[in-house]
Amino acid sequence: MLNLLMSVIKNEMISGELQLKTSKLSTSLLASTAVFAGVLLASGHSNKVSAASYVKINYSSNVRQTPTTAAKIVGGLSVGSVFTYTNTATANGYTWYQIGTNRWVASAGASTTTSATTTSTSTAASGKVQIKYSSNQRSGAGTSYSVNGSLKVGAVYTYTATAKANGYTWYKIGTNKWVASAGAAVYSGAASTSTATSTSTSTAASGKVQIKYASNQRSGAGTSYSVNGSLKAGAIYTYTAKATANGYTWYQIGTNKWVASAGAVPYTGSASASTSTSTSTSTSTTTSTSSSTSAKIAAVITLAKTEIGKPYVWGGKGPNSFDCSGLMYYVFLHAAGVNIGGYTGAQQNAGTRVSLSALKPGDILFWSSNGSVYHDALYIGNNQYIAAPEPGENVKVATISSYFYPSFGVRVLK
Structure with missing residues (x-):
């Protein structure tokens, strides 16, 4: 571009009477050159990699059409x-x-690695692990x-x-049976293993409890017991026993009517207690269920809105920070009393899949x-959703866009 500019200027200056024209043309071409250079700078100069090189995804990341955050999102990475990467570029403070062709990922969620595989060597170890969030078992x-x-x-x-892979510690709990630390933690209690230990021995107690968030009522003290009703926020009940399970x-x-502290707290006020008749039964009307x-x-939705502005932290499940699935887990558990699992893999199976044309507020x-x-994010209506987007950002309201278009919705509450 600069050689072309100098050639044009030289030819124009052969004739003195074209000096003014030269000045104008030079200014125009210089401006064009600056704009062109600016575009290249914004998009990032690409540098070809000479040898086989690999990049590992550390956080869920967007794939963009060109190396800049202004480019269209064309996919996502787990x-x-x-x-394998073939070129690098620098833009927006990232490498x-x-x-792939028109497929770029930023160093905000990825880093170079010397290996093309994610396998790891297991180390003999012994202990107990407790499932904290509904988790996949893998081979x-x-x-x-x-x-x-x-x-x-x-x-x-x-x-x-134990083994290390994908940023997690993995625990071998049987032949070809592994679970990740994303949903499990080392357990030092005395409970017997290999079976769910969500049941617990109740202790006689008395007092009142107030429902802070709409909650499930269960037939026993634990999330493994069946849901046999729902409790409205604000209702006050007298309790006759307490137990500890699932944290x-x-x-x-x-x-056979229990409620968890996830949605209820002890009440010391003077309001009279209700009886647990707000539960859904076979005689409940369609109107009351809908209500x-x-x-x-x-x-x-109200609870999700209160989390706006809190930072994205990978693996965060509240109350002070969140990742995308952690935010969904937190608001459904604490506002509706529904445990949808702590990661996207479980959450996509927590309800009924719906098309994007049939979305309703409250859908995920x-x-x-x-296929991965x-x-x-939580759909709140009017083509908007609340999400914990990515590292460096905070929980916020966003609008559905063709540049980052969702694939489907799931209706948990119906």
């Missing part, structure tokens, strides 16, 4: 995936890696291994080996690539 230590089972919250297992205190508010569902949806939006879900 944590732990490894790709960008080209992993090996890594997200690339097939899912061969599901593990319930509260279950305790003996592990015989919560459970209050018995009637025969209860609407109240839960409103509570979920999912983004997927090649990598992001979710």
Whole structure:
């Protein structure tokens, strides 16, 4: 471009009477050159990689058409995936890696690695691990291994080996049976293993409890017990026993009627207690069921709005920070009393899948690539959603856009 500019200027200056024209043309071409250079700078100069190079996805990441945050999003990448990259570029403060034709990922969620695989060597170990969030069981230590089972919250297992992969510690709980630390934690209690330990012995107690968020009523003290009713926010009940399970205190508010501290707190005021008659039964009317569902949806959206501005932290499940699935887990559990699981893989199966044309407020939006879900958010109506977007950003309201279009929705509350 600069050589062309100098050639034009030289030719123009041959004739003195064209000097003014030269001045104008030079200014125009210089401006054009600056604009052209600016475009290149914004997009990032690409540098070809001479040898086989690999990049590993550390956080769920967007794939963009060109190496800049202004480019169209054309897909998403799951944590732990490894790709070959052929070019690099620098833009927006990130190094960008080209992993395919018109497919770039930023260093905000990825880093170079020397290996093309994500496999890891297991180390003999022994101990117990407890399932903190509904989790997939996999045939090996890594997200690339097939899912061969599901593990319930509260279950305790003996592990015989550990391994590192995809940013998690993996625990071997049986032959070809592994669980990640994303949903499990080392357990030092005395509970027997290999079976769910969400049940617990109740202790006689008395007092009142107030429902802070719309909550499920269960037939026993634990999330493994069946839901036999729903409790409205603000209601006050007398409890006659307490128990501890799944990390919560459970209050018995009637025969086979329990509520968890996730949505209820002790009450010391003077208001009279209700009886647990707000539960859904076979004689409940369609109107009351619809009203209860609407109240839960409103509570979920209201709680999500209160989290706006809190930072994205990978693995965060509240109350001070969140990742995308952690935010969904938190608002549904604490506002509706529904445990949808702590990661996107479980959450996409927590309700009924709906098309994007049939979305209703309270549905969960999912983004997927090649059948793998990598992001979710809460739809609040009017083409908007609340999400914990990515590292460096905060929980916010966003608008559905063709540049980042969701794949499907899931209706949990209905």
